[in-house]
Amino acid sequence: MSTIPVLKVTNLSIAFDKRVVNDLSFEVLPGKTTAIVGESGSGKTVSSMAIMGLLPQSAKIESGSYTELEPGVDISMIFQDPMSSLNPSMRVGEQVAEPLLVHENLDFESAKSRVVDLFEEVELPSPESSFKKYPHELSGGQKQRVMIAIALACNPKVIIADEPTTALDVTVQKTILELLSKLQKQRNLGVLFISHNLEVVQDISDYVLVMKTGETLEQGLCKNVFDNPSHPYTKELLASRPHRNESLKPSSSVLIEAKQVCLNYDVKKDMLGRVVETFSAVKNVSFTIQEGERVGLVGESGSGKSSLGRLILGMEECSSGNIVWDGEELDTRNKSLFSAFKKIAQPVFQDPFSALNPRMSIGAALQEAINLGGGSSTVEKLLEEVGLNASDATKYPRGFSGGQRQRIVLARALAMEPKFLVLDESVAALDLRIQADILALISKIQKERSLAFLFISHDLSVIEAICDRIAIMKDGEIIEEGTTERIFKNPENSYTKELLNSRPGA
Numbered sequence: 001m002s003t004i005p006v007l008k009v010t011n012l013s014i015a016f017d018k019r020v021v022n023d024l025s026f027e028v029l030p031g032k033t034t035a036i037v038g039e040s041g042s043g044k045t046v047s048s049m050a051i052m053g054l055l056p057q058s059a060k061i062e063s064g065s066y067t068e069l070e071p072g073v074d075i076s077m078i079f080q081d082p083m084s085s086l087n088p089s090m091r092v093g094e095q096v097a098e099p100l101l102v103h104e105n106l107d108f109e110s111a112k113s114r115v116v117d118l119f120e121e122v123e124l125p126s127p128e129s130s131f132k133k134y135p136h137e138l139s140g141g142q143k144q145r146v147m148i149a150i151a152l153a154c155n156p157k158v159i160i161a162d163e164p165t166t167a168l169d170v171t172v173q174k175t176i177l178e179l180l181s182k183l184q185k186q187r188n189l190g191v192l193f194i195s196h197n198l199e200v201v202q203d204i205s206d207y208v209l210v211m212k213t214g215e216t217l218e219q220g221l222c223k224n225v226f227d228n229p230s231h232p233y234t235k236e237l238l239a240s241r242p243h244r245n246e247s248l249k250p251s252s253s254v255l256i257e258a259k260q261v262c263l264n265y266d267v268k269k270d271m272l273g274r275v276v277e278t279f280s281a282v283k284n285v286s287f288t289i290q291e292g293e294r295v296g297l298v299g300e301s302g303s304g305k306s307s308l309g310r311l312i313l314g315m316e317e318c319s320s321g322n323i324v325w326d327g328e329e330l331d332t333r334n335k336s337l338f339s340a341f342k343k344i345a346q347p348v349f350q351d352p353f354s355a356l357n358p359r360m361s362i363g364a365a366l367q368e369a370i371n372l373g374g375g376s377s378t379v380e381k382l383l384e385e386v387g388l389n390a391s392d393a394t395k396y397p398r399g400f401s402g403g404q405r406q407r408i409v410l411a412r413a414l415a416m417e418p419k420f421l422v423l424d425e426s427v428a429a430l431d432l433r434i435q436a437d438i439l440a441l442i443s444k445i446q447k448e449r450s451l452a453f454l455f456i457s458h459d460l461s462v463i464e465a466i467c468d469r470i471a472i473m474k475d476g477e478i479i480e481e482g483t484t485e486r487i488f489k490n491p492e493n494s495y496t497k498e499l500l501n502s503r504p505g506a
Helices: 044-051 092-103 108-123 138-152 170-187 198-204 222-227 232-239 305-313 335-342 360-373 378-387 391-393 402-414 432-449 460-466 484-489 494-501
Strands: 007-015 019-028 034-035 060-066 076-078 158-164 189-197 207-212 215-221 254-269 274-289 294-298 318-324 345-348 420-424 450-455 471-473 477-483
Touching: 007 044, 019 044, 019 060, 019 207, 019 215, 034 044, 034 198, 044 060, 044 158, 060 345, 076 138, 092 138, 108 138, 108 170, 108 254, 138 170, 158 318, 170 198, 170 494, 189 198, 198 222, 207 232, 215 222, 215 232, 222 345, 232 432, 232 477, 254 305, 274 305, 274 318, 274 450, 274 477, 294 305, 305 345, 305 420, 335 345, 345 402, 360 391, 360 402, 378 391, 378 402, 378 484, 391 484, 402 432, 432 460, 450 460, 460 484, 471 484, 471 494, 477 484, 477 494
Parallel strands: 034 189, 034 207, 076 158, 158 189, 294 450, 294 471, 345 420, 420 450
Antiparallel strands: 007 019, 007 060, 207 215, 254 274, 254 318, 471 477
């Protein structure tokens, strides 16, 4: 194994209006993975953009050097979100062929042959027919395989993988990471892996570099840094990984019950407008949540978990079956009952920025919710309850970080004085340390208010930390249900076992 680095970065400093990366140095060796770990704003992505020659004109490399590699040829990049990286109006095969046509001057037929070979190498199903597909016709994992094929097209020496599995379900994430590892060995690739997921980094990396606000705080062999961290920030990051916390014992009283609920969508109609094809998002699900109970709903994308959450909140109407609250069947025609229910059952969504009105101050948004709910709380009390300052009331959503905005949408839900929350991937987009703070806040509020909640996620570590009972969904059905301890220690369903075995570090 060569010890001559394929990429060497020495004392690199980058600035916009002010310096954002300071004196960064590291190496990437052939066949080895160097990981950069850090929270949003740490400088890890901007450093990779500099190496790729993709810095905007407003950025300036103030000092330092790095190995000169031709982007797209000697060095290539796999981005976090393949959907936004791929051209939606162009067939994926043509997008992979493009660097071959540009950099290697191949004719189209020769390039197409190479693309089919690459699709086989990245294990994309039906390589020949996949060439003609558009991005929307592929799953998230398949789109990421296309991105890997593009990165490999011109036989690079180094691949930069920037959060390449963050948006993927745990089982898909595992297959993509295994594929990257296999390709790395076969091609003797150097990999620069950028992530805030410590479990993934620990699983796949040889060397690790910890960054915070542009500074390198610690680096070395991955095993040494994880087993014996020297910097307080590294220790704090490692301690932020989700861990179990205590909860109140739930009441024996049933708060909400789903009785054989189904949710069907019309997919296709004939010329007369008659439905000839439907899709069943939720299939005959029966489910109860008790007062004060913390329930987790786990499943991959398309499993129906978010659809079930909307049914339970009354945001979707059941195709069949019914939702029962306080002993009465919810019916939109019973306006007084439905209005009362909408106050006590509140959603907390994944993307707080899109859930907030950018033209309304935070104080105005919270006061509006207080007025709607008829509660006795105040804007100041709500802000302080979620760990913000009363003075924040005059600010607008753009003036807050992602973690702070998540606190705000939680405060808005609490303004209605609810008994029940549905939290749908509400910490998925947050850095690990901020995620830990929000989870601790949710647990604290749940105990103080004796709230029940349904926590929807594909992150098993988060579910294990915050929930006392778990339901596993697949293809619109609940296939296994039980206490958190039983599910994690003794799963019965083969799919549940597959999910648990797919976790990084499992």
